[in-house]
Amino acid sequence: MKSSRRTSDERDEKKSAASPVRISGMASLADVFRVLNQMRDSGVVTEYAVGGATAVLFYAEPTRTYDVDVFVTLQECGAPLQSIAPVYWWAEEQGFAVQAEHLMIYGVPVKILPSFNPLVEEAVIAARLERYDDVSVRVVGPEHLVALALQAGGARRRERAWQLLQAGVVDRPQLTAILVRHGVRAEIPNDV
Amino acid sequence: MSESRNQIEVEALARKREWHQAQARLPVREKVRILLELQRQDLPLIARRRVLKAWERPWDVTP
Numbered sequence: 001m002k003s004s005r006r007t008s009d010e011r012d013e014k015k016s017a018a019s020p021v022r023i024s025g026m027a028s029l030a031d032v033f034r035v036l037n038q039m040r041d042s043g044v045v046t047e048y049a050v051g052g053a054t055a056v057l058f059y060a061e062p063t064r065t066y067d068v069d070v071f072v073t074l075q076e077c078g079a080p081l082q083s084i085a086p087v088y089w090w091a092e093e094q095g096f097a098v099q100a101e102h103l104m105i106y107g108v109p110v111k112i113l114p115s116f117n118p119l120v121e122e123a124v125i126a127a128r129l130e131r132y133d134d135v136s137v138r139v140v141g142p143e144h145l146v147a148l149a150l151q152a153g154g155a156r157r158r159e160r161a162w163q164l165l166q167a168g169v170v171d172r173p174q175l176t177a178i179l180v181r182h183g184v185r186a187e188i189p190n191d192v
Numbered sequence: 193m194s195e196s197r198n199q200i201e202v203e204a205l206a207r208k209r210e211w212h213q214a215q216a217r218l219p220v221r222e223k224v225r226i227l228l229e230l231q232r233q234d235l236p237l238i239a240r241r242r243v244l245k246a247w248e249r250p251w252d253v254t255p
Contacts, residue, residue, distance in 0.1 A: 028254045029224055061215035062223040064230050066248050099247045107252030132220060166209070167216040 027106035033137040035094070035105050036070060044090040045072040049127035051113070051140040051148065056160055058130050059142045060167035063160060067102060067109040071124050071140065074114055087112050119144070119151055119182040142167075143175040150179070150186040165192045224255040 033050075040048050049055075052069030074082045091103040102109035115121040123144035130139045140148070142164050149157035164170055165188065172188075179186060218226075231250040238244060 026252070026254050029251075032253065057223045057227065058220055059216070061212055062218075062226040062230070064234060065227065066231060066235070100245070102247045104247070107249070109247035109249075130220075163212075163216075166212065168213075169216075 028133065029108070030133040030135045032068065032105045032108045032110065033132055033135045035096075036110075036137065037135070038094075039087065039090060042090060043075075044086050045112075046075055047124055047127075047138070048072045049124045049138045049140045051123065051145065053160065055140045055145055056164060058128075058139050059145075059169040060163045063163060067111050069111050069113060071113050071115055071120055073121060073124050082114055084112055084114050117182075119147060119178070119184070122178075122182075123148060142169045143171055143178055146170055146175055147178045147182065147184055151182065151184045162192055221255050228253075228255060 036048050036050070039045055049071050050068060051071050053063045053065030054068045056063050072084070072087065074084065088098050088103065091105070092098060097104040099109065102111055104110075113120070115124055123140045124138075126141060126144060127138040128141050129136050131137075146161040146164050149161040175188070178184075215223075215226075228251060235244065235248060235250060238248070
C-alpha cells in the first residue's frame with residue numbers, strides 16, 4: 001500500500017538523501033520535509049502527512065505557528081493503543097533531539113500525531129503530494145484540514161477553517177461529504 | 193453622512209478581503225519567509241506575558 005502511492009520523484013529523493021544529518025550550512029524547511037520522507041521510507045511509520053498551520057501555508061495565507069504537526073499512520077500491531085515511541089527512537093538515532101513531545105528537526109519542533117480517529121486516518125491516506133523546492137511532501141488536503149479543524153474545535157482552529165474557505169481552495173461538496181461521513185456537525189455559510 | 197460612512201466600510205472590507213486573497217496566492221516559500229518573520233516578531237512579545245515552552249523559538253531554518 002505504501003509503495004503503490006509513492007512517485008518516482010519520492011524514490012529519487014530517497015536515493016539522493018542518504019543521511020538526514022546535515023553537515024554544513026543552514027538547513028531549510030525543505031530539509032525538514034526530506035527527513036519526514038526518510039522517516040516513512042525507513043518503515044518506522046507507514047505514511048505521514050503534514051497538517052495544521054504548516055499545511056495551510058500550501059493553500060491559504062500564512063498563519064502563525066511555532067511547530068509542525070505531522071499525522072502518521074503506524075503498522076497494525078493488534079493492540080488497542082499504538083505507541084509512537086519507535087518514531088522518537090528513530091529520530092534520536094538520526095541525531096535529532098526530542099524536547100517534550102517534539103522532535104527537533106534542524107531546530108524546527110515537529111509534533112508527531114498518530115492517526116487517532118477515522119477522519120485523521122482518511123486525511124493521511126488522501127493527502128496531496130506537494131512540492132517544496134526539490135522535495136515532495138505529503139500535505140493534508142484543504143477539505144480535510146477544514147474538517148479536522150471543525151472536529152477539534154476552538155477559536156484558533158475555526159479561524160483556520162475560515163481562512164481556507166475564504167481562500168477559495170475548498171471543494172464544498174467534497175467537504176460536506178467528509179463532514180457527513182465522519183459525523184462532524186458544522187454550519188458553513190455559502191458566503192464564507 | 194451615514195451612507196458615505198457605510199460606503200467607506202464596504203470599500204475597506206473589500207480591500208481587506210483582496211489583501212488576504214493576495215497573501216493566499218503568494219508562493220509557498222514566500223509564505224514560509226513571512227511565517228519565520230512573524231515568529232521573530234511575536235515570540236519576544238509572548239515571552240513578556242508568559243514563560244515560553246522550551247520548543248517555542250523562532251525556527252532556525254531558511255525558507
